[in-house]
Amino acid sequence: MGYLLLAGAIAVEVAATTAMKYSDGFSRLVPSLLTVLGYVVSFTLLAQTLRTVSIGTAYAIWAGVGTAAIAAIGIVFLGDGLTLAKAGGIALIIVGVVVLNLGGAH
Incomplete structure (x- = not known):
């Protein structure tokens, strides 16, 4: 159940961060509210995750x-460029999460 809550926390955080892009520096009401609400929900889900998953692993x-x-949303939907360095960085993040989980993370 902890990892399901963590997946929800990640999904909501990504949605909130995406909404922040459209808040225009928090000058647009609806995207700003979605950003704040999304972060509150994400942190709440993350806090619930910490009941069963270690803090280092979960975070x-x-x-x-x-x-x-x-980064992927920026590249695919928002016109961010994809450089070799950016692709390598994303790959390293993914590999790091996989290694963390394979290494006996609790």
Whole structure:
């Protein structure tokens, strides 16, 4: 159940960060509200995750997968460029999360 909550926390955090892009520096009401609400929900889900998943593992996965997902959304939907360095960084994040989980993370 902990990892399901963590997946929800990541999904909501990614949605909130995407909404932040459209908030225009928090000058647009609806995207700003979605950003704030999304972060509250994401942190709540992350806090629930910590009941069964270690903090180091949960936070590393939450931050790493969220970062990789936002980078991919930026590239695919928002016109961010894809450089070799950016692709390598995303790959390293993914590999790091996999190694963390294979290495006996609890």
